Structure formats: structure tokens, C-alpha cells
Amino acid sequence: DTAVSQTPKYLVTQMGNDKSIKCEQNLGHDTMYWYKQDSKKFLKIMFSYNNKELIINETVPNRFSPKSPDKAHLNLHINSLELGDSAVYFCASSHVRAAGLANEQFFGPGTRLTVL
Amino acid sequence: RKEVEQDPGPFNVPEGATVAFNCTYSNSASQSFFWYRQDCRKEPKLLMSVYSSGNEDGRFTAQLNRASQYISLLIRDSKLSDSATYLCVVNGWGRSGNTPLVFGKGTRLSVIA
Numbered sequence: 651d652t653a654v655s656q657t658p659k660y661l662v663t664q665m666g667n668d669k670s671i672k673c674e675q676n677l678g679h680d681t682m683y684w685y686k687q688d689s690k691k692f693l694k695i696m697f698s699y700n701n702k703e704l705i706i707n708e709t710v711p712n713r714f715s716p717k718s719p720d721k722a723h724l725n726l727h728i729n730s731l732e733l734g735d736s737a738v739y740f741c742a743s744s745h746v747r748a749a750g751l752a753n754e755q756f757f758g759p760g761t762r763l764t765v766l
Numbered sequence: 767r768k769e770v771e772q773d774p775g776p777f778n779v780p781e782g783a784t785v786a787f788n789c790t791y792s793n794s795a796s797q798s799f800f801w802y803r804q805d806c807r808k809e810p811k812l813l814m815s816v817y818s819s820g821n822e823d824g825r826f827t828a829q830l831n832r833a834s835q836y837i838s839l840l841i842r843d844s845k846l847s848d849s850a851t852y853l854c855v856v857n858g859w860g861r862s863g864n865t866p867l868v869f870g871k872g873t874r875l876s877v878i879a
Binding site: 683693694695698752754759 | 797798800808809810811812815851853857866867868869871872
């Protein structure tokens with residue numbers, strides 16, 4: 651009964667390709683996130699969706715496009731992959747709280763992307 | 767100043783030792799504070815939330831000092847299974863329910879037999 655799942659777990663691809671990572675959560679949460687963890691292990695928010703609506707879009711190149719078909723899914727599509735995109739991408743989800751507060755976020759197992 | 771700063775580590779301690787991690791944060795408007803644990807090649811998982819009055823969960827004690835914008839985690843009687851990276855996490859500021867979490871770079875702990 652995986653709470654937050656991601657596919658694929660590993661993704662090796664050539665520069666310039668387009669790829670997608672899928673994420674699904676079965677926790678009934680209404681907010682989902684994408685994080686990038688680089689080689690220095692620094693975990694940084696990329697996007698946040700609440701009820702299929704984009705809420706947070708950090709300074710991410712527009713080659714990255716999230717898509718949320720429903721509350722339980724948040725996919726990440728990446729165009730024209732570059733070497734610097736190599737990282738681990740984590741999906742997460744949480745419940746909404748009042749403004750200024752944050753709830754525990756549950757993370758997926760991560761997708762290790764390697765761009766050659 | 768980085769948003770969340772932690773002890774650089776790594777901390778190598780013998781089993782049974784007590785170890786303390788410190789963290790400072792720059793956003794005085796932050797209201798939610800957490801310690802997450804991340805094992806090698808795994809996802810981060812919540813270890814404990816941190817409350818203003820301080821809180822304890824078994825061998826783990828978390829403290830928050832809002833005036834100094836400082837958070838700590840104390841682990842008593844370290845076990846081999848405590849070996850992991852400990853991430854200090856605070857929330858940023860955003861619209862209702864969507865305050866992003868800001869993660870520190872983490873402090874690596876190795877407990878040695």
C-alpha cells in the first residue's frame with residue numbers, strides 16, 4: 651500500500667530528449683509537490699499544486715512542465731534535457747493547513763535521472 | 767544568509783552516545799518546524815515536528831528558540847539504526863495551505879559499533 655509512488659525509479663537518457671516522471675498518491679491529500687535533490691544533496695521545491703491548481707512555481711526553467719490531471723496525480727514533463735538536470739526528483743503530498751502553517755509532507759521514493 | 771543552515775557534519779559517534787544537531791533559519795515568519803530523516807538513497811521521512819515548548823519522542827528531543835531562530839535535535843543512547851542524514855525543515859510563506867517547506871542541507875550521522 652504505497653502512499654506516494656513514482657515511476658520510473660531510474661531514468662537514463664541522452665541530452666536533448668524529452669521525458670516524463672509520474673507521481674500518484676493514495677492518501678487523499680489535496681496538495682502535491684515536486685522537489686529536486688542535486689548531487690550535493692540539497693533538496694529544493696520546484697512546484698506545488700493544490701486541487702490541480704499550480705500554486706508554487708519556483709525559478710525552474712520552462713522546459714519543466716508539471717501536469718495534474720486530478721488531485722491524486724502530479725506528473726513532471728521535461729523537454730530538451732540537459733546535463734545539469736541530472737538529479738533525484740521527489741514527489742510529495744500533504745494536507746492543506748491554515749495560511750503560514752505547513753503539514754507533514756509524505757515523499758515518494760524518488761526518480762534518479764541521469765542525463766548523458 | 768542561507769534560509770536554513772545546519773551543522774556541516776558528518777558526525778561519527780559510538781553506539782550509546784548522545785549527539786546534538788543545531789539549525790538556524792532566516793525567515794522570522796516561519797511557523798512550522800520539523801526534523802526529517804533521510805537514509806542513503808531513500809526519500810526524506812518525518813522524524814518529528816518541533817513545537818515552541820520543546821517536545822520529546824523516545825530518545826529524540828527537539829527544541830525551538832524563536833527569538834534566536836534556532837532549532838535543535840538531541841539524540842540520546844544512539845543506535846546503529848540512527849545512522850542517516852537529518853534535515854532541518856521550516857516553512858516559507860505563501861497562500862493558505864501552500865507554504866513551501868525549506869530544507870537545510872542536512873547533517874550526516876554515522877553511529878559506529
